[in-house]
Amino acid sequence: xxxxxxxxxxTEVATRYPAPRSAVMPALHLAQAHYGYLTQExxxxxxxxxxxxRVTVLEIATFYSLFHTRPVGKYHLQLCTNLSxxxxxxxxxxxxxxxxxxxxxGETTADGxxxxxxxxCLGACEMAPVMQLNDDYCGHLNEQRLAxxxxxxxxxxxxxPENGPPSS
Amino acid sequence: MYxxxxxxxxxxxxxxxxxxxxSGGGYSALSSTLRDSTPEQLIELVKEAKLRGRGGAGFPxxxxxSFVPKGGTSAKWLLCNADExxxxxxxxxxxxxxTPHLLLEGMILAAYAIGAAKAYIYIRGEYVIAIxxxxxxxxxxxxxxxxxxxxxxxxxxxxxxxxxxxGAYICGEETALIESLEGNRGQPRFKPPFPxxxxxxxxxxxxxxxxxxxxxxxxxxxxxxxxxxxxxxKCPGPKLYCLSGHVKRPGLYELPMGISLRxxxxxxxxxxxxxxKIKAVIPGGISAALLPEPALDIAMDFDALSAAGTMLGxxxxxxxxxxxxxxxxxxxxxxxxxxxxxxxxxxxxxxxxWIEQMLRRIEDSEAQSGDLESMERLYGNIEGNTFCLLGDGxxxxxxxxxxxxxHEFIERIQQGARAA
Ligand SMILES: Cc1cc2nc3c(=O)[nH]c(=O)nc-3n(C[C@H](O)[C@H](O)[C@H](O)COP(=O)(O)O)c2cc1C
Ligand code: SF4
Numbered sequence: 001x002x003x004x005x006x007x008x009x010x011t012e013v014a015t016r017y018p019a020p021r022s023a024v025m026p027a028l029h030l031a032q033a034h035y036g037y038l039t040q041e042x043x044x045x046x047x048x049x050x051x052x053x054r055v056t057v058l059e060i061a062t063f064y065s066l067f068h069t070r071p072v073g074k075y076h077l078q079l080c081t082n083l084s085x086x087x088x089x090x091x092x093x094x095x096x097x098x099x100x101x102x103x104x105x106g107e108t109t110a111d112g113x114x115x116x117x118x119x120x121c122l123g124a125c126e127m128a129p130v131m132q133l134n135d136d137y138c139g140h141l142n143e144q145r146l147a148x149x150x151x152x153x154x155x156x157x158x159x160x161p162e163n164g165p166p167s168s
Numbered sequence: 169m170y171x172x173x174x175x176x177x178x179x180x181x182x183x184x185x186x187x188x189x190x191s192g193g194g195y196s197a198l199s200s201t202l203r204d205s206t207p208e209q210l211i212e213l214v215k216e217a218k219l220r221g222r223g224g225a226g227f228p229x230x231x232x233x234s235f236v237p238k239g240g241t242s243a244k245w246l247l248c249n250a251d252e253x254x255x256x257x258x259x260x261x262x263x264x265x266x267t268p269h270l271l272l273e274g275m276i277l278a279a280y281a282i283g284a285a286k287a288y289i290y291i292r293g294e295y296v297i298a299i300x301x302x303x304x305x306x307x308x309x310x311x312x313x314x315x316x317x318x319x320x321x322x323x324x325x326x327x328x329x330x331x332x333x334x335g336a337y338i339c340g341e342e343t344a345l346i347e348s349l350e351g352n353r354g355q356p357r358f359k360p361p362f363p364x365x366x367x368x369x370x371x372x373x374x375x376x377x378x379x380x381x382x383x384x385x386x387x388x389x390x391x392x393x394x395x396x397x398x399x400x401x402k403c404p405g406p407k408l409y410c411l412s413g414h415v416k417r418p419g420l421y422e423l424p425m426g427i428s429l430r431x432x433x434x435x436x437x438x439x440x441x442x443x444x445k446i447k448a449v450i451p452g453g454i455s456a457a458l459l460p461e462p463a464l465d466i467a468m469d470f471d472a473l474s475a476a477g478t479m480l481g482x483x484x485x486x487x488x489x490x491x492x493x494x495x496x497x498x499x500x501x502x503x504x505x506x507x508x509x510x511x512x513x514x515x516x517x518x519x520x521x522w523i524e525q526m527l528r529r530i531e532d533s534e535a536q537s538g539d540l541e542s543m544e545r546l547y548g549n550i551e552g553n554t555f556c557l558l559g560d561g562x563x564x565x566x567x568x569x570x571x572x573x574x575h576e577f578i579e580r581i582q583q584g585a586r587a588a
Contacts, residue, residue, distance in 0.1 A: 137297075
């Protein structure tokens with residue numbers, strides 16, 4: 001079912017730009033926060049509210065790495081593997097995560113709870129090695145901290161991310 | 169003793185909100201400018217200060233602003249480049265988290281100088297804390313009459329909007345940023361026309377980096393002479409340096425432009441965390457060619473680093489100690505650029521894919537003699553033949569590694585030959 005709040009939010013955000021087309025990224029962020037990922041319906045709604053062809057919306061959604069056109073786990077672990085983190089052991093941490101979650105980077109666990117992604121620089125090299133757990137940055141990682149974090153997440157099925165997504 | 173102006177040392181939220189920022193003299197630069205100066209006078213002041221853009225290229229900011237045509241009917245735009253994607257860089261994030269009003273005040277001043285009534289901050293999608301804080305503080309400014317209609321009773325209007333990016337390094341390139349902001353795929357546009365003449369929706373557009381804009385309020389408050397008294401004649405002012413990698417004290421350092429790279433790494437950041445010798449340092453984000461240890465006695469400014477075949481770039485300083493494998497480093501760097509290539513032009517898209525494969529073979533000791541030379545020919549063909557500077561940055565970075573540590577590549581290739 002279509003959601004009126006989403007429609008309102010998208011219509012409002014479109015007024016900030018000279019043309020509604022500019023609002024396609026904020027609209028996709030809003031739709032993704034609303035539906036969890038960019039389903040076909042979500043993208044169709046964005047297209048409708050901004051008066052854009054669906055193919056345009058799909059094209060934008062697939063160009064950018066933060067937009068997900070497939071479901072992601074409840075906990076999305078995004079480990080930075082760029083140079084500063086690599087120098088401080090990110091590759092070891094990546095192997096550890098893959099072993100403990102029994103998945104490779106780019107995959108989601110069978111129960112749908114964890115998605116693991118190797119990402120490029122997160123812009124937080126002062127706390128390398130660093131990863132993002134949903135929206136939150138977790139820095140100064142080592143094997144022990146990572147093992148403890150995973151254990152907490154695995155034991156606490158209802159842990160909510162600390163903050164909701166930003167509104168724009 | 170160098171006195172800090174970015175106020176980043178004042179942690180614990182002192183300057184994170186409007187009241188705190190104002191108690192330290194914040195927005196006095198804006199009120200005095202709106203009261204006493206014309207836009208032209210403000211542009212002159214920024215020219216006199218010799219402020220050069222902190223986004224990478226070091227372009228003179230006052231000059232950039234002066235390219236915007238005066239008057240005219242089409243709307244003018246100010247875009248703040250807060251996409252900060254250059255690996256090894258985190259200065260803009262910390263400015264936005266710790267002193268968001270320094271950026272906002274700088275933007276209001278810049279918009280006044282060029283006559284823009286709307287401005288956008290194109291901010292990295294991952295920077296959620298900074299996004300929330302800026303959203304909150306923009307609201308506070310609207311309520312305090314510092315944004316919106318008739319700012320501080322001056323008759324000048326400005327709205328600032330946040331535009332959240334979505335994970336594409338190329339959108340930090342200014343014309344790709346404009347494309348992205350217009351709702352297209354973030355792929356660079358041909359220049360000319362330059363954005364100052366025809367940019368966002370074909371209107372005159374100024375794009376400035378976060379740190380560049382944050383330099384403007386202190387220039388207004390303390391004067392152009394003060395700004396020029398810091399750093400060197402051609403590259404003056406305070407500068408933020410991002411230290412990471414094998415250093416004892418990683419973090420953000422505010423020091424004069426032109427400080428020696430060795431002093432920055434060995435004294436301020438405490439040398440290597442392991443106590444091992446330094447092997448090489450990347451001075452300006454991974455697009456910048458690395459400098460081997462003996463070359464560290466160099467000034468961290470646009471001109472000195474460019475003369476040495478590298479660049480100040482984003483001032484992302486990445487330190488590598490002697491345990492670092494340079495073949496691995498080269499491979500990782502090229503994987504990054506290949507991943508971030510926007511696909512618009514063949515030399516970048518295809519060339520980087522080939523180089524990445526060659527580097528993987530060298531790293532896995534599967535390469536044969538002659539492969540290193542083929543790779544060098546290939547990247548020689550990419551350089552200068554790409555649509556935007558991403559391809560050139562990739563080559564500059566790789567060339568730096570191969571030139572200084574060629575023997576490591578040859579050793580790997582020979583290992584492979586022996587094993588075969
Ligand atoms: C591939 C590429 C990526 C870039 N990324 C950024 C960036 O993340 N942030 C930035 O401010 N400038 C970046 N730039 C530089 C911008 O194109 C532009 O020169 C800069 O934002 C201008 O601001 P300034 O004059 O204040 O330095 C990038 C350039 C290239 C070629
Ligand atoms: S050089 Fe690379 S990033 Fe730049 S336009 Fe060409 S393909 Fe795109």
